[in-house]
Amino acid sequence: MRIGLDLDGVIINLMPEILRRWNRDHGTDIKEEDMVLYDSLMELAGSVVYLKVWWKQQVLSGMYLQARLYRGASDFIEELGRKHDIVIITSRLDVLPQVISDTAESLDYYKIPYKELHFIKEKYLVECDVYIEDSPPCIKELWQAHKNVIMPRRPWNQELEYISFNEEDNYKNEDAFDTWEEALDMIEYFSREKETKEAEKERLYGQVSKG
């Protein structure tokens, strides 16, 4: 399968690096568990313009190179890459060329085995069988495009724990995971489902062509 893998908040633990820099620059002591909203940083900044300027400074001073992987992420990706194609889809959107070079450099540094690397905000446009994504706005967009998504539980995506998927029913988001083992199991499930569907298609097609 093609696995659409997001970076920040999924395998790259960017938040501690953001907060280390934010606290240093603003004399604050904000912790990761305080970031309970997806746009918590925006709330702290108070203005889009200020946030953009500050963010650009951080990118230029190597924020993406200094961010570390989540614990266990390296083994997870290695395991995932054995069976599936890893398609990295990141919305690191800053127009600075350094975003691209620093991203590629850190992926090489961590020996991430990927087939494709996409910088795009509309992630659903990159065709994949399953997406691994932490951001509520991105997940909602993927759902609207009828994509399979699994989500690591993070402080900033708790709002998706109970989600109104359509107007009629609210249900618990079953596709949230706490451990990499759970994530691999979920991907296995989607993989088997795909095989079953393809086998069924083959069977039906065989009947049609014979008939």
Ligand SMILES: [Mg+2]
């Ligand atoms: Mg993310």
